[in-house]
Amino acid sequence: MPWTERAPWVLIRQLRAIMASTSEPQAKLDSIVKVIASNMIAEVSSIYVRLPDDALELFATEGLRKEAVHTLRMKKGEGLVGLIAAWGEPVNLSDAQKHPAFSYKPETGEEIYHSFLGVPVVRERRTIGVLTVQNKIERRYTEEEVEALETTAMVLAEMIASGTFAGAVVPAPSRRETSVTLKGTPLADGLALGHIALHEPRPAVLKFFAENIPAELKRLDEALDRVKEDIARLLLDDTPSNGEHKEIIETVQMLAHDRGWARRMRDAVSAGLTAEAAVERVQQNMRTQLMKTGDSFWRERSHDLDDLSNRLLRILQGYDHGAALSRLPNDAILVAHNMGAAELLDYDPKKLRGLVIEDGGATSHVIIIARSFNLAVLVQVPDVVAAADHGDPAILDASTGQFHIRPSLELIRAYADKARFRAKRQARFFKLRHAPAVTKDGERVVLNMNAGLLVDMPHLYQSGADGIGLFRTELQFMVAPRFPKMEEQRAAYTRVLDMAPGRRVVFRSLDVGGDKVLPYLRKFHEENPALGWRAIRMSLDRPGMFRTQVRALLRAAAGRELSIMLPFIADLSELLAAKDLIDKEIAHASMHGHELPTETRVGIMIEVPAVIYQLDDILPLVDFVSVGSNDLLQFLFAADRENDRVARRFDSLHPSGLKVLREIAERAKAHGTDFALCGEMAGRPLEAMALLGLGFRQISMAPASIGPVKAMVLSLNTKKLRERLFELIDRNSSKIRQELAEFAQKEDIDI
Ligand code: PEP
Ligand code: MG
Numbered sequence: 001m002p003w004t005e006r007a008p009w010v011l012i013r014q015l016r017a018i019m020a021s022t023s024e025p026q027a028k029l030d031s032i033v034k035v036i037a038s039n040m041i042a043e044v045s046s047i048y049v050r051l052p053d054d055a056l057e058l059f060a061t062e063g064l065r066k067e068a069v070h071t072l073r074m075k076k077g078e079g080l081v082g083l084i085a086a087w088g089e090p091v092n093l094s095d096a097q098k099h100p101a102f103s104y105k106p107e108t109g110e111e112i113y114h115s116f117l118g119v120p121v122v123r124e125r126r127t128i129g130v131l132t133v134q135n136k137i138e139r140r141y142t143e144e145e146v147e148a149l150e151t152t153a154m155v156l157a158e159m160i161a162s163g164t165f166a167g168a169v170v171p172a173p174s175r176r177e178t179s180v181t182l183k184g185t186p187l188a189d190g191l192a193l194g195h196i197a198l199h200e201p202r203p204a205v206l207k208f209f210a211e212n213i214p215a216e217l218k219r220l221d222e223a224l225d226r227v228k229e230d231i232a233r234l235l236l237d238d239t240p241s242n243g244e245h246k247e248i249i250e251t252v253q254m255l256a257h258d259r260g261w262a263r264r265m266r267d268a269v270s271a272g273l274t275a276e277a278a279v280e281r282v283q284q285n286m287r288t289q290l291m292k293t294g295d296s297f298w299r300e301r302s303h304d305l306d307d308l309s310n311r312l313l314r315i316l317q318g319y320d321h322g323a324a325l326s327r328l329p330n331d332a333i334l335v336a337h338n339m340g341a342a343e344l345l346d347y348d349p350k351k352l353r354g355l356v357i358e359d360g361g362a363t364s365h366v367i368i369i370a371r372s373f374n375l376a377v378l379v380q381v382p383d384v385v386a387a388a389d390h391g392d393p394a395i396l397d398a399s400t401g402q403f404h405i406r407p408s409l410e411l412i413r414a415y416a417d418k419a420r421f422r423a424k425r426q427a428r429f430f431k432l433r434h435a436p437a438v439t440k441d442g443e444r445v446v447l448n449m450n451a452g453l454l455v456d457m458p459h460l461y462q463s464g465a466d467g468i469g470l471f472r473t474e475l476q477f478m479v480a481p482r483f484p485k486m487e488e489q490r491a492a493y494t495r496v497l498d499m500a501p502g503r504r505v506v507f508r509s510l511d512v513g514g515d516k517v518l519p520y521l522r523k524f525h526e527e528n529p530a531l532g533w534r535a536i537r538m539s540l541d542r543p544g545m546f547r548t549q550v551r552a553l554l555r556a557a558a559g560r561e562l563s564i565m566l567p568f569i570a571d572l573s574e575l576l577a578a579k580d581l582i583d584k585e586i587a588h589a590s591m592h593g594h595e596l597p598t599e600t601r602v603g604i605m606i607e608v609p610a611v612i613y614q615l616d617d618i619l620p621l622v623d624f625v626s627v628g629s630n631d632l633l634q635f636l637f638a639a640d641r642e643n644d645r646v647a648r649r650f651d652s653l654h655p656s657g658l659k660v661l662r663e664i665a666e667r668a669k670a671h672g673t674d675f676a677l678c679g680e681m682a683g684r685p686l687e688a689m690a691l692l693g694l695g696f697r698q699i700s701m702a703p704a705s706i707g708p709v710k711a712m713v714l715s716l717n718t719k720k721l722r723e724r725l726f727e728l729i730d731r732n733s734s735k736i737r738q739e740l741a742e743f744a745q746k747e748d749i750d751i
Contacts, residue, residue, distance in 0.1 A: 011039045011148055012272035015155055017211035025159070036133060036152055037062040044113055044134035047121075047161060048074065048081050056081050056130055061133065064108040071104060079103035084126045087366045089288055090146050110134065117141040119149045122284070131156060140525035141604055151281055155208050178703070180387045180405045182416070184356065186398035187367050190376030192354030193412070193419050194331030197394045197407070198385070199339055204315070210269060210276040220265060220275035223315040227308060228256050232692060234342060247488075248341040249479035252304045255354060261286070261305075274318050283309040296470040302535075303366070307340025321346070333396050334386045341366045341479075349373045354396040356403055357382050366404035368479050371543075372455040378403055406451040427709020432466025437713040438697060445692060445713050448504075448700035455493065458497040459703035464710070467504040467625065469700025470565070471496060473549065475514050482520050486548045493556035504563060504624070506700075507553055508605070509546065511535045511567040528639065530631075531720035535568030540577050549751040550585040554597060562597035570608040572617050578602075579621070603674070605665055607631035615664070626700070627664060631677030633657055652681045653690055653736045657727050662729065676700060685712040685751045686740055692718050693725035711750040720747065 013036045018028055029047055044063030054076035074081045083101045084091050096116035104111065113134035121129035121325040131153045132143070141149075187271050202387050210216040225248040231253045235246060255261065261282065268278035283305060290302040314321050325346060334347065337697040344355070344366050354376040357366070370377045376398040388394070388405050395415050404411060438446040448469030449460060453476070460468065476484060476492050484492075496505060501578040512518050513534025524534040525599040539546035553562055566578050579602060589596055603624035606612065609632065618623070629652065634641040637650040637656060650657075661677070668675035676698035683705030689712055691699055701709060724743050728736050744751045 008348075009270075009272040011035065012151065012209060014039070015152060015646075016661065019155065019159070019209070023025065026060070026256075028159070029285070030062075032152065032156065033060045033062040035150070036131075040133050040141075040148065042133035044110070046132045046134075047319070048130040049121075049383070050085065050128050053478040054085075054142065054186055056085055062109075063113075064110055068105070068108045074103070074105075079105075080116060080133065084118045084120050084130045088120050088122060088127050090117065090150070092117050092141050092146060094140045097132070102252060107470045112136055114138045115141065117146065117149060117311070119146065119153050121153045121157045121160065123161045126156060128160050129153075141175070147281075147285060150270075150284060151277075154205075154277065154284075155280060158208070158494055158555060164533070179407055179411075179544045181474070182381050182384055182387065182403045182405070183401050183406075184378035184381030184384070184403060187369045188375060188377040188402045189380055190354065190396075190398050191419055192331075192333050192376045192420060193415055194333045194353045194394065194396075195329040196388045196390060196394050197328050197332040197334050198388060198390045199334050199336035199343065201646075205274075205276040205280050207274050208275050209270055213270060213272065216275045216278075217266060218271045219316060220269055220278065220713070223312050224265075225264060225547070226315050228253075228312045230311065231256050231342070234345065236333075246485075248478045249345070249481075251301075252307060252340060252342045254481075255301065255304050256308055259311065261308075270697055276313055279309050279312045279316070301532065302341075303338055303340045306338060307343050310343075323504050329391070333394050337385050337443055341368045341369050344373075345368050354378070354398075356381055356384055356396060358389075359384065368475065374452045379419070380546075387486050392427045406551060409689060415501075426707065429711065430462075432707060432710050432714070433462070435464075435468075436715070437691070439712045439713055439716045439718050441719055443692070443697065443718050445708055446698040447460065447706050447713070448506075448676070448678075448698065449703045450700050451496075451703075451708060452476075454495055454499070456703070460500055460503065463703040464593070465703060465705040465706050467506075468496075468500060468505055469676055469698065471505055471507045474510050474516055474518075477492055477510065477512065477518055478516065480520075483518075483545075486552050489549060489552035490555045493553055497560060499558055504561065506563040506565050506603070506624075508565040508567050509536070509539055510549055513538050517519065530634070531612055536566050536578060537568065539566075540574060540581075543581055546578070546648070548580050548587055551589070554585055554600070555594060557597040558595035561599050562598060562622070563601040563603065565605055565624075567605045567628065568631070569604040569606055569618075570610050572614050572621075573622060575618060583747075585690040605631075605678075607635070609635055609660070612664060615667045615672075617669060619673045624672060624674035624676065625664070625668060627677040627679065629657075629661070629677055629681050632660070633681075636660060651737055652687055654742065655732045655734075658690065658694065658725075658729050658736070661691070662694045662726075669695060683709065686737065688712060689716060689721065689744065689749065689751070690725060690736075690740060692716065695722075708750075712744075715748060715750040716749065 015032065018031045018035065031114045033047060034041065035046040038596060044061065046061040046064055047059045049059045050056055051254050056074045057070065058072040059144065076082060076609060079084050080091055080096060093116045095114045101306060106545045112135055115135040115138055116132065117458065118130055118132040120127040120130055131149055131151065156745050183466065191503055231249060234249050236251065264282045265278045266283050269275055273281060285304055286579055287302050288296045290305065328347060328351050330351050331353050332351050333356060334352060337358045339357060348350055352373060352375055355370045357379045358381055369376060376396050378396060378398060378401060381403055384403065392406050395411065396408050425595065437447065439448050446466045448467050450462055450466035450470040451457065451468050452472035493507065514530045515534060524533065553564060564582065566575065586596065601623035603622045603626060605626055605628040607628035612620065630641055637648040639650050641647050665675060677696055678700035682691065682699035683701030685708050688699060728739055733739060741751065
């Protein structure tokens with residue numbers, strides 16, 4: 001009888017009987033392989049267990065030669081078994097011997113077997129063993145068979161991790177006493193001193209076999225209902241931070257109501273697993289499938305699935321998440337394997353200082369939200385969850401990418417000094433926030449801030465910025481589960497304008513493509529995405545999308561001023577085409593009787609070098625230009641801004657870059673066109689000083705930089721600086737940074 005027609009509960013019942021018996025661990029393993037082989041009608045079934053040197057040792061087999069047990073070892077990465085351990089994923093082959101990784105071991109007598117199925121035995125996300133079946137005939141194992149083997153692997157994981165087997169690797173318990181420093185990739189700057197709050201670790205599933213299936217089904221259903229209620233409550237919460245992220249929570253909600261997910265879990269319980277084991281089983285299975293798609297949208301869904309599964313497990317195990325949230329230390333550094341965006345929103349942002357994620361990538365939703373909470377963020381920190389304990393003191397230094405767990409007293413003191421110094425500076429800058437930025441020689445400088453989400457808006461007042469020089473509209477699109485509708489866009493822009501009364505906000509039209517991925521938009525493979533189909537190029541090829549955004553902006557700004565900035569213009573014709581579409585939208589709005597903005601200003605970003613040589617034609621046609629120095633410099637120096645190895649290779653104060661910026665400033669002045677700069681360099685006091693020397697009087701930066709840059713402005717004499725700077729540029733000095741720093745020191749400029 002093929003496996004598909006056999007009830008999975010037969011295997012589960014047998015496994016349960018073995019685990020409940022009083023036999024020795026080795027005898028249990030021997031019975032398990034027998035049961036698997038007979039259930040799956042496999043000629044071979046084997047268990048390999050990982051050793052501390054990462055080799056995999058054959059611990060039990062049915063079908064291979066018995067002499068190989070405890071003598072056959074596969075070195076790390078060796079053979080198909082090594083491959084499964086390395087990837088942490090099942091391997092299903094109709095003819096294993098044809099696979100390049102196949103490694104023939106004569107002592108096993110396996111040369112007569114062709115089909116092969118192996119699954120990892122995973123505990124706390126680490127592969128601690130491999131379970132395989134083999135058959136003589138060539139065939140691919142069915143999905144049900146893969147699932148059955150994975151269920152068995154789950155039971156085995158528990159048995160191995162309980163330390164029953166001498167020599168086997170057991171996931172390390174945390175090392176409470178010792179200091180540990182781990183390295184990761186910083187994704188948001190900052191220094192956080194505080195205490196670790198382990199984002200509730202996955203509760204371990206200890207009981208696998210249901211004693212009373214109807215009762216387990218009831219537990220599962222009740223837990224599912226509670227999860228749905230919790231998510232619905234999150235959606236009702238209308239605080240600004242939550243309001244903005246509603247769409248993310250809606251995606252999680254959709255998954256929570258997914259019938260397929262619930263059905264799979266109920267099926268697993270009906271087959272004889274406990275509700276907890278069923279949640280874990282289905283989670284592992286779906287995660288593998290989602291990750292396989294290689295698509296970032298589905299990868300993100302796998303985080304949402306983890307989020308929901310963890311919520312379910314916590315409820316099933318009676319863990320009181322609410323109580324744990326309220327016990328959060330006031331200086332919490334959250335540590336998580338991974339975290340769904342909705343999970344971060346559960347925490348009180350006032351109590352959070354930092355976020356450390358073992359996996360995680362730059363574009364995941366949770367990072368975007370963490371940034372808007374102003375947290376220091378570190379991702380890709382291997383083994384951090386195992387090393388950290390709830391309540392441990394810790395220091396997260398995003399400037400070096402280091403995470404110090406249980407640091408020594410000396411280290412704490414050194415960092416406390418650093419933090420105090422930062423806090424003092426912050427307090428001084430805070431005092432300056434109402435003072436206008438005027439240089440010592442009377443030049444008024446407009447210090448704007450860059451923003452992109454509603455949660456950024458309160459920084460406008462806290463920082464004392466004059467306005468918003470760059471509103472990156474794509475962020476709303478990046479955190480949404482699908483393309484935001486016109487009305488959703490309009491609502492967001494209206495709130496932005498409402499939150500900045502009397503201040504200018506420059507909305508940049510959608511700048512996606514390149515590194516800014518919209519998970520729901522079909523991706524085309526591009527060899528060089530930074531030079532590819534992005535920003536205005538995409539907008540002009542999808543005029544409907546662009547016009548919808550313009551329509552939303554026009555409606556939001558009815559009766560007030562509107563500034564639209566076009567990113568990545570490389571040719572005059574693109575500006576003309578975009579202006580034409582904007583004009584059409586203005587005509588459409590008037591025709592339908594909608595109130596128009598009092599003024600609609602249109603400008604471009606100068607990010608592509610070619611545009612500099614068209615300025616005489618472009619400047620008369622625009623109301624303003626703003627230099628996107630991040631992109632402009634990466635193209636000028638042919639150095640990818642996202643690639644750490646080259647990004648810092650060329651100084652933003654290189655004479656070539658400064659000459660280009662001077663040229664732009666002078667052309668714009670000659671045409672009487674408003675000009676500004678909104679790249680990262682504007683936020684660094686020394687670079688900002690150089691920009692003032694070149695003639696810039698409007699710059700836009702991250703809100704945290706407004707204070708330090710204003711302090712510089714207040715202590716500067718631009719005339720003296722200009723002379724010195726031009727002299728350095730004209731003789732192509734290779735030490736401009738150093739010379740400017742010395743100049744600042746001599747002139748007592750606050751850098
Ligand atoms: C720039 O390129 O300098 C810029 C401000 O745009 P972004 O960083 O969003 O590409
Ligand atoms: Mg740019």
